[in-house]
Amino acid sequence: MAKVSHLLLLFAISLYLATTAKSASSAHGYDTSFIKSSCSSTTYPAVCVKTLSAYASAIQQSPRQLAHTALSVSLSKCQSTKTFVSKMTKMKGLKSREYEAVKDCLEEMGDTVDRLSKSIHELKHIGQAKGQDFLWHMSNVETWVSAALTDENTCLDGFSGKALDGKVKASIKAQVVNVAQVTSNALALVNSYASKH
Template identity: 70%
Template structure:
């Protein structure tokens, strides 16, 4: 009985949260689409950021923040995936080496994207040289994260490593790299408009 009454009390809150998320305006969605058109992977950009339209609205800063957060979440998932593969017993020696190297690179990616998310959050309403310094940090870390993603993929180059392990890691890391590339473009765009 108590659970039912608690649920009834929370029902209006659930309704409000549900409708608040669905109130993205056409101009908010168009802002994301037009901003994403300047990225290397516009479809990935639109697909990954459209659900954040209500919080982004038409703010280049919120757009950059959301793009970084999406990239970080995908990097964390990819790192978890690669961690599980590293424990797989059937790996050949070269595959194991490539997986371990990739795991290290994905750890660096997660670390750098985490720093970038925090830097953008903590910069407040910085202006002038202070703004340039914070954005330079963000852009440097995101660029380094993108390099880490590519270094992971490079570790699987060559026909000797072709197979399911390479294909599954490639799919995960390529998605992270595309989101990271888009996040970098959106951060650069935010920096240039400030």
């Protein structure tokens, strides 16, 4: 009987917390339906919604703000991954091939940070650009984000082969795969914004 009352109490508490969380988010008026519908066209919609919903108040219904936020989130994740990979280069006991792969990956992450920074800067300064001017700026953004995604995949390619299997590869791969998914989504949202003009 005590077990049942404990379960009922836990159920009541979890129900209360869920209701409170839901009403708190609706009290702020942060509607995520625009983000959810926009993310449905990305390669990783669940990751997209998860990483962008926190910014619903800033994004509102703006495709440009959505693209900008997606790029900013991607840049932030890439910077923390670059820091993580940098720490891995200092790890004791790395085999020479592992060290080379980690070092190459660090360089790729550095390039990614640079390209994502450029794309955010370019998107920020599109302003009232129209016609060919808008297309030129958007082409730059799309090129840099595509190149950033290529850099991330190149980092992962450096760890291919059984010889590099292990904790170093697994931990870096987990970080970089997440960054690549977020960057892929950002590219899809940038392309979607570009196509609306």
